[in-house]
Amino acid sequence: MTKVTDNLRLMLQRPPRQQYAALCYRMKKRQGQLEVLVATSRDTGRWVIPKGWPMADKKAHQVAEREAFEEVGVKGKVEKEALGYYNYRKTLDNGLKIPVLVQVHALEVDECLKSFPEKGSRTLEWVSCEEAALRVNEPELKILLLQFAERMQSRMARQPTKAAG
Numbered sequence: 001m002t003k004v005t006d007n008l009r010l011m012l013q014r015p016p017r018q019q020y021a022a023l024c025y026r027m028k029k030r031q032g033q034l035e036v037l038v039a040t041s042r043d044t045g046r047w048v049i050p051k052g053w054p055m056a057d058k059k060a061h062q063v064a065e066r067e068a069f070e071e072v073g074v075k076g077k078v079e080k081e082a083l084g085y086y087n088y089r090k091t092l093d094n095g096l097k098i099p100v101l102v103q104v105h106a107l108e109v110d111e112c113l114k115s116f117p118e119k120g121s122r123t124l125e126w127v128s129c130e131e132a133a134l135r136v137n138e139p140e141l142k143i144l145l146l147q148f149a150e151r152m153q154s155r156m157a158r159q160p161t162k163a164a165g
Helices: 003-012 060-072 129-135 139-158
Strands: 017-028 033-040 074-078 084-091 097-112 124-127
Touching: 017 060, 017 074, 017 139, 033 060, 033 129, 033 139, 060 074, 060 097, 084 139, 097 139, 124 129, 129 139
Parallel strands: 017 097
Antiparallel strands: 017 033, 033 124, 074 097, 084 097
């Protein structure tokens, strides 16, 4: 096949390619505020959450957990159930844009590592879900971030409050 027909086949390929992402979050202890971790992509510098391609012998949530470690240096408890999905167009090295469906898993961060594989190649920031939604480009990811904030607020509202002290 020629490069043109290969590219055309890739562009028309259904379903879209699959990636797995981690929505890394933590609660600020003093204020009890929810924060999510966003990072810049290595190629374009746009704000993203850690994500990657499927890996042999790893389930979706395990891939999300691995990407969180490699890209933003966090470890924690990842949810097996998907939080949601978003679509974007990935630009390949040859310039071709392909559709990608990203399955997102929530990851509660308990540890931020000083050393990790992609340290120094990205800017990392802990921000509110609302701020993260303003920064990311993908409309469905914006919605997912805002829905996550609502979900966590209702979860916290159901928890008994600890006595002040």
